[in-house]
Amino acid sequence: MKSISTFYMPALMGLALVLQACKGSGDSGAESAAAAADGLIHVSKAQFETNQMELGQPTLRAFPEVLLVSGMVDVPPENRAAISAVRGGFVRDISLLVGDRVSRGQRLVTLESPEFLQLQQEYLENVEQLPYLEAEYKRQKTLFEEQISSEKLFLQAESQYRTALARANSLGKQLDLLHISRKATEAGELTSNSPVYAPIEGHITKVMVRKGSYVSPASEIMEIVNREHLHLELLVFEKDVDQVKIGQRIQFNLPERSENLYDAEVHLIGTSLDENRTVKVHAHLMDEDQDSFLVGMFVKARIELGEADGKPLLALPESAVVASGGKHYLLVMENASEDGYGFRQVAVSVETTAQGYTALKPGSGLDENSQVLTQGAFNLVSPE
DSSP states (O other), X not given: OEEOOOSHHHHHHHHHHHHHHHHHTTOOHHHHHHXXXXXXXXXXXXXXHHTTOEEEOOEEEOOEEEEEEEEEEEOOGGGEXXXXXXSOEEEEEEOOOTTOXXXXXXXXXXXXXXXXXXXXXXXXXXXXXXXXXXXXXXXXXXXXXXXXXXXXXXXXXXXXXXXXXXXXXXXXXXXXXXXXXXXXXXXXXXXXXXXXXXXSOEEEEEEOOOTTOEEXXXXXXXXXXXXXXXXXXXXXXXXXXXXXXXXXXXXXXXXXXXXOOEEEXXXXXXXXXXXXXXXXXXXXXXXXXXXXXXXXXXXXXXXXXXEOSSOOEEEEEGGGOEEETTEEEEEEEEEEOSSEEEEEXXXXXXXXXXXXXXXXXXXSSOOTTOOEEEESOTTTOOOO
């Protein structure tokens, strides 16, 4: 089932086909107007062949029973990163905008704070004391072993050395988290700046700070989303979850964007109910490279449960049915001649779409002998 995204283009192309067909047949201006006034869309045989159009007839097909659900496009938790500060500070520089692509390890923002200087000072003071405390510890150990000094002095020296060593290691780890060099600090090169780097590659989806604003450790600076592994998170009501099985085929669309259908497959089924008495069903996309999919998009989906018990329905290839303005249309051939074909645009009601075919509801006025344009109708249909 195809969808028209532009209102005027199909009408203009349809008009062009009518005029060209009339011109090719040698009709006069009056005869061309009469041909256009018959309500048909005329296509010459040359146009039919050049545009690789095809004719077909409706057939009776058995369609699977489907479960209608809704959900959203999402990514795994490891593909979504919330960027925050290890320690509070003021934003010194930030140049990224929502939509920018970043690579793993790329600097996102620089924070500035006097607390960073204080931390480096404490680290440096502890590191400078370690050689003396270590030497005193070894000296007291030797004296104790030779029974020259008391055990109390030895234990006191050992405690002071190990405490200073642990504190130096702790402060060093904190500097590592702030991406401040230990070697530079030990060389006396102190800085008040702490860069924040991207933990994953992806696109910036949120920016919550600006230059000069203060960021606390509990604040979120920005969000990065990696779209490499898009999937669907569908919500299935408690009463229907027993019908859903891993491996079942799914067809879904993005109702806010178009009626084009995409394929997915049930991959995981949740084992708990949320507050709305629904279960989450995780589905993998058959084509993850769809650039039109955005994380958080609302989707409507049909999970194919198996063959339906009802009688077969009159169906056509999905490409024969064009969706436009909330309605569905077919181009039914009314006449054929040496010059070309005449098609009448017919509005129909759709029952369902599955496995590349669209089923028509009873009352469409078509039967298995009707000739329908199955390829090429998209550019000819005009919204009513």
